[in-house]
Amino acid sequence: MSTLFAGPFGANVSERAQLPPSLAISTVIFALKPGRDAGKPTLWLPLVRRVKEPFKGQWALPGGPLTATESLEDAARRNLGETTGLAPEYLEQLYAFGGLDRAQRPGQGSQRVVSIVYWALVRPTEAELLVDGEGEAENVAWHRADTAGEGEGGLAFDHREIIDYALWRLRNKLEYAQIAYHFLGETFTLAQLREVYEAVLGRPLDPANFRRQLKSVPQIEPTDQFLEGGKHRPPRLYRYTGPVQRSTT
Amino acid sequence: MSTLFAGPFGANVSERAQLPPSLAISTVIFALKPGRDAGKPTLWLPLVRRVKEPFKGQWALPGGPLTATESLEDAARRNLGETTGLAPEYLEQLYAFGGLDRAQRPGQGSQRVVSIVYWALVRPTEAELLVDGEGEAENVAWHRADTAGEGEGGLAFDHREIIDYALWRLRNKLEYAQIAYHFLGETFTLAQLREVYEAVLGRPLDPANFRRQLKSVPQIEPTDQFLEGGKHRPPRLYRYTGPVQRSTT
Numbered sequence: 001m002s003t004l005f006a007g008p009f010g011a012n013v014s015e016r017a018q019l020p021p022s023l024a025i026s027t028v029i030f031a032l033k034p035g036r037d038a039g040k041p042t043l044w045l046p047l048v049r050r051v052k053e054p055f056k057g058q059w060a061l062p063g064g065p066l067t068a069t070e071s072l073e074d075a076a077r078r079n080l081g082e083t084t085g086l087a088p089e090y091l092e093q094l095y096a097f098g099g100l101d102r103a104q105r106p107g108q109g110s111q112r113v114v115s116i117v118y119w120a121l122v123r124p125t126e127a128e129l130l131v132d133g134e135g136e137a138e139n140v141a142w143h144r145a146d147t148a149g150e151g152e153g154g155l156a157f158d159h160r161e162i163i164d165y166a167l168w169r170l171r172n173k174l175e176y177a178q179i180a181y182h183f184l185g186e187t188f189t190l191a192q193l194r195e196v197y198e199a200v201l202g203r204p205l206d207p208a209n210f211r212r213q214l215k216s217v218p219q220i221e222p223t224d225q226f227l228e229g230g231k232h233r234p235p236r237l238y239r240y241t242g243p244v245q246r247s248t249t
Numbered sequence: 250m251s252t253l254f255a256g257p258f259g260a261n262v263s264e265r266a267q268l269p270p271s272l273a274i275s276t277v278i279f280a281l282k283p284g285r286d287a288g289k290p291t292l293w294l295p296l297v298r299r300v301k302e303p304f305k306g307q308w309a310l311p312g313g314p315l316t317a318t319e320s321l322e323d324a325a326r327r328n329l330g331e332t333t334g335l336a337p338e339y340l341e342q343l344y345a346f347g348g349l350d351r352a353q354r355p356g357q358g359s360q361r362v363v364s365i366v367y368w369a370l371v372r373p374t375e376a377e378l379l380v381d382g383e384g385e386a387e388n389v390a391w392h393r394a395d396t397a398g399e400g401e402g403g404l405a406f407d408h409r410e411i412i413d414y415a416l417w418r419l420r421n422k423l424e425y426a427q428i429a430y431h432f433l434g435e436t437f438t439l440a441q442l443r444e445v446y447e448a449v450l451g452r453p454l455d456p457a458n459f460r461r462q463l464k465s466v467p468q469i470e471p472t473d474q475f476l477e478g479g480k481h482r483p484p485r486l487y488r489y490t491g492p493v494q495r496s497t498t
Contacts, residue, residue: 021272021315023363066270068361072347096345096365098321112317114272114365116345 021098021112025075026063026159028094028119028166029086030145031127032183032199042144042199043170045163046129047155048083049139055156059149061163062086062140063115076118084129084140088120094166102158119166121182146202170200177219181240189227189235190214218242270347270361274324275312275408277343277368277415278335279394280376281432281448291393291448292419294412295378296404297332298388304405308398310412311335311389312364325367333378333389337369343415351407364406368415370431395451419449426468430489438476438484439463467491 033044047059064079066072076091098114129140145163149155155163173179180188180196194210214220219242226234282293296308313328315321325340347363378389394412398404404412422428429437429445443459463469468491475483 021317023270023272066347066363068270069349071349072345072363093344095342096321098315098365100318100320114315114321116347116363116365 021114023066024063024113024115025066025072025079026061026115026117026162027076027080027091028061028117028163029080029084029088029122030119030166030170030183031122031124031142032196033124033127033142035144040198041195043146043167044142045145045148046084046086046140047143047148049141050156051139058153058156059141059143059159060156061117061159066116072116073118076116086122086126086129088122088126091118091120093117094119094169095162097158097162099158115162117162117166121179123183123185125185171202177217177240178242178244181242181244187223187225187237187239189237191235193220193238270363272315273312273362273364274315274321274328275310275364275366275411276325276329276340277310277366277412278329278333278337278371279368279415279419279432280371280373280391281445282373282376282391284393289447290444292395292416293391294394294397295333295335295389296392296397296408298390299405300388307402307405308390308392308408309405310366310408315365321365322367325365335371335375335378337371337375340367340369342366343368343418344411346407346411348407364411366411366415370428372432372434374434420451426466426489427491427493430491430493436472436474436486436488438486440484442469442487 028045030043030045032041034040035042046062048062050056050058050060062080062083064075064082066075070078072093073091077087080086080088080091094117096114096116100112102113102115127142129142143149145167148163149160154160170179177193179200180193183196184192190211191207193214194205194207197210198205219240221239221241223237223239225237227237228234278294279292280294281290283289284291295311297311299305299307299309311329311332313324313331315324319327321342322340326336329335329337329340343366345363345365347361349361351362351364376391378391392398394416397412398409403409419428426442428449429442432445433441439460440456442463443454443456446459447454468489470488470490472486472488474486476486477483
């Protein structure tokens with residue numbers, strides 16, 4: 001991921017640790033998808049299999065370098081599109097990771113990399129990956145956010161830690177109603193909304209309690225529409241009417 | 250701020266725009282200090298006068314380069330200490346600024362810089378700048394956060410925009426009680442707490458309404474102590490008992 005160049009200290013391998021840190025951009029894209037057992041939806045994210053060292057063959061967050069002529073967010077969009085085909089409606093800056101202990105293959109002696117990570121919550125309609133013939137491209141696939149890398153020797157670099165940080169931030173977001181808007185779209189049933197909360201929190205919620213608590217969230221309003229389908233009593237659709245927060249760049 | 254080096258495209262000045270972006274660390278340190286008219290306290294922050302081009306003679310956020318052997322936060326701490334003498338209890342990452350339109354002196358053709366900005370809220374006891382003999386060092390001084398750079402030809406780079414972003418984030422923080430803890434310390438009177446809210450929001454608040462609303466904030470608890478002083482009825486001290494949020498690095 002890092003560009004090799006002749007630095008001010010000379011491009012001697014033994015001195016590479018003294019090169020100025022280089023910059024990379026990575027993306028964490030969360031979507032709500034049914035579990036493998038067709039059970040309740042959980043949080044998934046796309047990963048890309050690395051085709052070169054370091055960490056060749058292991059899964060990593062979509063990302064790549066920042067070029068001189070694009071903004072940080074543009075670089076995030078471009079790298080995400082090139083690797084996965086995804087184009088989320090909006091991306092938000094999550095955090096810049098630059099610790100000295102960022103996972104490196106021992107003995108690689110590569111230049112230190114600071115990663116600025118963007119994230120997005122996407123709806124099912126946005127969550128279509130690059131397809132290669134019949135199925136997903138071989139080296140890009142959705143993984144469960146909470147278990148990605150387990151039993152596969154882990155994820156590349158410190159990407160497991162970055163995903164855990166993103167999950168922590170998601171759970172600490174106070175505007176859950178807004179999160180639901182990003183995952184579900186304009187209208188949704190109370191059961192769908194509860195499934196978002198359950199997926200983010202990682203635990204089941206009592207439906208009656210949930211319905212009662214939702215009454216106190218003014219940003220969630222009932223509509224005159226009902227979910228289409230064959231049910232005898234189709235459930236009512238609700239709408240998120242609060243602000244959609246975006247960071248400035 | 251940027252290091253000149255022979256890049257992969259050759260160090261030709263006309264091609265400098267194609268060099269990989271370099272990294273810098275800056276800091277926004279807010280403290281509550283009395284206004285110049287000895288009136289209500291307002292938000293202030295330390296700035297450093299640039300002694301070289303670009304923007305020589307103009308005020309800038311404390312900061313500097315990231316070296317190969319320090320974490321982002323360590324670099325923020327080191328640069329802040331070296332330029333201002335300040336050592337806040339904790340620093341938090343604010344945002345990474347890397348837009349293509351970041352203010353540059355025309356014709357300088359310098360390498361593009363991505364700035365990772367850390368911020369802190371400090372108490373008066375922490376807000377002691379480097380002193381040079383009798384007063385503040387000539388090239389470091391506290392400025393009012395809302396007006397810094399006005400009438401002086403503006404601040405260096407895009408630092409005015411960065412400060413405005415930090416003020417916007419501060420106003421949008423839901424945990425005002427926690428902000429007060431950072432600005433005021435362990436105990437404070439309700440009047441002091443109101444002054445924090447007023448300084449952050451930039452508008453006066455009705456004392457009776459404020460006192461009533463505070464009753465609904467469970468993280469603010471009365472203590473058995475009273476503010477020392479000569480008053481006939483010294484005001485009661487309160488304590489913040491909620492969590493102190495820190496980001497992970």
